Amino acid sequence: MAAPEDDEEVRKRLADTNMENYGGKEHRDKQRAIAEKAAEWDGAGDEFGIQVWRINKFRVDHVPQDEYGTFFGGDSYIVLNTYEQDNAKLHNVHFWLGSETTQDEAGSAAIKTVELDDRLGDLPVQYREVQGHETKSFLDLFPSMNIMAGGHDTGFTHVEPVEYEPRLLHVHGKKKRVRATAVPIDIRSLNSTDCFILDLGTQLIQFRPPGASMWEKRGCNEKCTAIEGERHGKVKGGKPIVEWNDEENEINTKFWEHFGGKPDSLPDTSEFAQQKAEQESAFDAHVNVLYHFTNENGQMEVTKLQEGTLNRDILQQEKDDVILVDVGRVIFLWIGSTANGDEISHAMQNAQNFLYDSGRPTWTPIQRIFDGREPACFWKAFDCERVPKDIV
Numbered sequence: 001m002a003a004p005e006d007d008e009e010v011r012k013r014l015a016d017t018n019m020e021n022y023g024g025k026e027h028r029d030k031q032r033a034i035a036e037k038a039a040e041w042d043g044a045g046d047e048f049g050i051q052v053w054r055i056n057k058f059r060v061d062h063v064p065q066d067e068y069g070t071f072f073g074g075d076s077y078i079v080l081n082t083y084e085q086d087n088a089k090l091h092n093v094h095f096w097l098g099s100e101t102t103q104d105e106a107g108s109a110a111i112k113t114v115e116l117d118d119r120l121g122d123l124p125v126q127y128r129e130v131q132g133h134e135t136k137s138f139l140d141l142f143p144s145m146n147i148m149a150g151g152h153d154t155g156f157t158h159v160e161p162v163e164y165e166p167r168l169l170h171v172h173g174k175k176k177r178v179r180a181t182a183v184p185i186d187i188r189s190l191n192s193t194d195c196f197i198l199d200l201g202t203q204l205i206q207f208r209p210p211g212a213s214m215w216e217k218r219g220c221n222e223k224c225t226a227i228e229g230e231r232h233g234k235v236k237g238g239k240p241i242v243e244w245n246d247e248e249n250e251i252n253t254k255f256w257e258h259f260g261g262k263p264d265s266l267p268d269t270s271e272f273a274q275q276k277a278e279q280e281s282a283f284d285a286h287v288n289v290l291y292h293f294t295n296e297n298g299q300m301e302v303t304k305l306q307e308g309t310l311n312r313d314i315l316q317q318e319k320d321d322v323i324l325v326d327v328g329r330v331i332f333l334w335i336g337s338t339a340n341g342d343e344i345s346h347a348m349q350n351a352q353n354f355l356y357d358s359g360r361p362t363w364t365p366i367q368r369i370f371d372g373r374e375p376a377c378f379w380k381a382f383d384c385e386r387v388p389k390d391i392v
Contacts, residue, residue: 040112041119045082045091050141053078053112055105060112069142073098073131073182074151076109078116080124081141090373091124093117094138099131100151125375126348126368132181133363135330135392137377139177146223149182166258171195171220178219187259192244192266195220198255199227202234205255206241211268279361284386286328290314293322293350295342300350312382319371322347324354325378327387330365331355332378337371365392 040060044051052063055076063077071077079094095113097106117124129138131147139145149167169180172194180197183189190196193211197204197220204224208217224239242252244266256262290306302324305314315323319336322343326332331354333347351366369378380391 038115038119041116044080044116045089045120048082048084048089051080051082053080055109055112057105058108060108069144070146070148071096071098071131072148072151074100074102074149076101076105078109078113079138079141080116091120092127092137093120093124094127094129094135094141096129096134096138097131098147098151100149102151105151125370125373128348128352128366130363130365133361133365135365135367136390137375137392139179143176144178144180144219144223146180147182166201167199168258169197169199169223171197171216171223173219174213174215178215180219180223185258187263188271190259190266192268197224197227198258203237204228204235204239205251206239207243207255208241209244209266283328286386288325288327288381288385288387291324291326291354292318293324293343293347295340295346300343300346302350302354309385310382312379315371322350324351325381326354326358327381327391329387329389330367330377330381330392332381333366333368334374334378335368335370 040053040062050068052068053060054063054072055061055078060078075098077096077098079096081092081094083090083092093113093116095109097109101109113126117126127135127138129135134145146169150165166185167182168185168189170183170189171178171180173179185198190207190209191211192209194209195212195216196207198207204227206220206224208220212220221239228235228239240251242255246252252262287308288306288310289304290310292303292305294301294303305323310325310327315334315336320338320340321336322339323334323336324331325334331351333351335344335347348366348368351368355362355364355366367375367378369375377391380387
């Protein structure tokens, strides 16, 4: 499996993929009429719970319910969460981009996200999600989440076992939030505190280092059992376990040969965790800022209104415009109740351009919300110097 791309490469591919490229009321009414006739959205939001669609080239395919929580890094997905709050039916739409998704599929997902938004009458809160940096609200939708390598045409069901490309699954988390994520088969992917599964198609080998928790060991075994069930007897040899202090045998020799041999030691903290610590330092240094977006003079103008500890009272004065609230961990787009169609239609595009110009990571979450339908996390952005870690 290829190593993850750097941020600039991801930016180039995902640029301009999460925007609402439509404008005034007449155009929006037309788009809504088109969305009403789109068969793929039949039943969308009718029942409480989640619905998942996967972008297949330029089509939208329903994902079977028993596959919810499994994502392919080469694809893009749309996840609709319909829930009840204060006796009202509400919707969140999550636009998920795999780290290796193509620009065409990401663009198709963006267009279809807008279409679903039209179908539901502009009601949803929209979340832009990027693989490996998903918001808590997205992760909470799935008891377990498995991110696999490859794309629509590379799933196991389309490939014979003898042709199956090996994959390494990183199993980490605790209690009911243990996740299995596909990572490069590289010694730098391993650490001494999490579990891993070397998936060879017809054989699954578990690696359980000494620092792995009981939750991860249990999750590792359960994931192997689930894969065995999906492959209907094609997996042979049970679920062998490799531990750090094992004497040399056929299984651990086979495992370590995929990593160029067994190293002298493994780090307690993975490269991912080290990057996470650096991100936390950047968040701690971030200064909150609030911007005003308007096109009253015929072109989009951006004005900084507040910096530091933000005061929510300003929103009452800006109901006819769009407000961007940047608190580091997340960028909120607040749409005033009387904002015009052009401002609404370009809100996500402007937010994304703002993100790129800031030099911040392209995976920074962006949430589009409406005046009067703000989620609780939005209000955590105000009256504080540093937002809480659980804001996303």
